Amino acid sequence: MVLNQSIKETKLPIFGRRHVQCLLLFFGVSLIYAMRVNLSIAIVAMMDKNASNPDFPEYKWSEQTKSRVISSFFCGYIFTQVPGGNLARRFGGKVMVLFTVTSSSILAILTPLAVSIGDWWLLCVLRFLQGLGQGSTMPASVTILAKWAPVEERSSLATYLFSGAQFGTVVMLGSSGALASSSLGWPSIFYIPGMCGLCWALIWLWLGASSPRDCKAITLAERNHIETSLNAHKKDDHEHEMPTKVPWRKIITSPPFLALLVAQSGYTWAFWTLLTQIPSYMNSVLHKDIKSNALLSSLPYLTMVILGFICCPFVRAFEESKVVSTTTSRKIFNTIGQWVPVPTFIWLAYVSADESDLAVVLLTVTVAISSITHFGWQVNHIDLSPHFSGTLVGLTNTAANIMSIIAPLVVGYIVTDPTSSQQWRIIFFIAGGYNFIANSLFLAFGSAEMQPWHNDEVKVQELHPLNEVSLVAKPADVEKRKAPV
Structure with missing residues (x-):
């Protein structure tokens, strides 16, 4: 029994924990982008109830107000790019990614309520905060990838991860029209990705890891494979500098x-x-x-x-x-x-x-x-x-x-x-x-x-x-x- 377990530990798995991390990050980035582009689609239904389910509130905003609402996200997004990378380096990418997806999901769920209470100006505040939280997503994801991806797999794993941005955009663009016209109305464009984001956060809390050394489920063979590849490209022997x-x-x-x-x-x-x-x-x-x-x-x-x-x-x-x-x-x-x-x-x-x-x-x-x-x-x-x-x-x-x-x-x-x-x-x-x-x-x-x-x-x-x-x-x-x- 011990011998069989040792053989399993030393055999490199075809689908390892590094692939699990990449897959989780793919869906995490997909949800982040879905919650980023959802407003540009939902705002059409919010401003014209005849374009969707007429049973939901309509807001008569000007084109200038519409532009302010949409751009408010990016105003917050650019402020946390550099700090997000530094925080991920110090505290680990897992914590930062968990924070970005969880905070963005909660704010997405609160969006319809925020609009009903404070109209467009409160929506701008909420989207600014959402952008502020999402700003560290990519820096933290790349920090994790740097520790999990063997050099020879770096391009392919990065592609799978970054493709989540386009995947989330495609899913949101393709489903938003049906959601807005359904019995759930335009609020569902915010509720559904927000709820999915919270579910993802629970799975990430369970399976996510900032590095192979933080992962208890990784086999010795896979950890050796990753560290050997990364150490072979170092310029010195100080592995833990x-x-x-x-x-x-x-x-x-x-x-x-x-x-x-x-x-x-x-x-x-x-x-x-x-x-x-x-x-x-x-x-x-x-x-x-x-x-x-x-x-x-x-x-x-x-x-x-x-x-x-x-x-x-x-x-x-x-x-x-x-x-x-x-x-x-x-x-x-x-x-x-x-x-x-x-x-x-x-x-x-x-x-x-x-x-x-x-x-x-x-x-x-x-x-x-x-x-x-x-x-x-x-x-x-x-x-x-x-x-x-x-x-x-x-x-x-x-x-x-x-x-x-x-x-x-x-x-x-x-x-x-x-x-x-x-x-x-x-x-x-x-x-x-x-x-x-x-x-x-x-x-x-x-x-x-x-x-x-x-x-x-x-x-x-x-x-x-x-x-x-x-x-x-x-x-x-x-x-x-x-x-x-």
């Missing part, structure tokens, strides 16, 4: 980090231009309102999720083959994800009104192919510094979300006549050009090498006997050498 402070100056003057920041900003500019402005373009120029068809409006993002999943095994096999270096691999996939959309942007700019079907195809290709950046800049934070990956995500996400605020303002400044294809052409050229320049800088200065400041100014923690056990130690040997932590 922990930074005493963040080397801010060295980070913000690091060429690879700045190239990463520009690449993410370029991607975000193009992504949010498409997400927020394409419906208006297709309605005004091509005379085809894709918002009226939930399936059509979610098609580009559904395709994005599917393509990302399809590419994962091929990319993993490619990286494990060691045909090229990790840096070259990152640059190849980032180039596909950011340069292929450049000609489709240009083509989309010259599509005529009687070619609206072609425009939908081009839109789908442009959004879907950008999922390849999951294997490029989106995982590059962990490459540069596993210790500070959450902090790096916080910095780049802050810059990227500023782009998501500026991009619609630029559209409003340039497109004074929504029916003018010439004015829209400028918007597409800006998005395509920004993508081209951003990836060019990533090609020139990007890197997947761990940076010198990763272990800068560290305090070596005292190793207890368990930590000194050989990575290939047998379970029986481990039991003999265990000591109190």
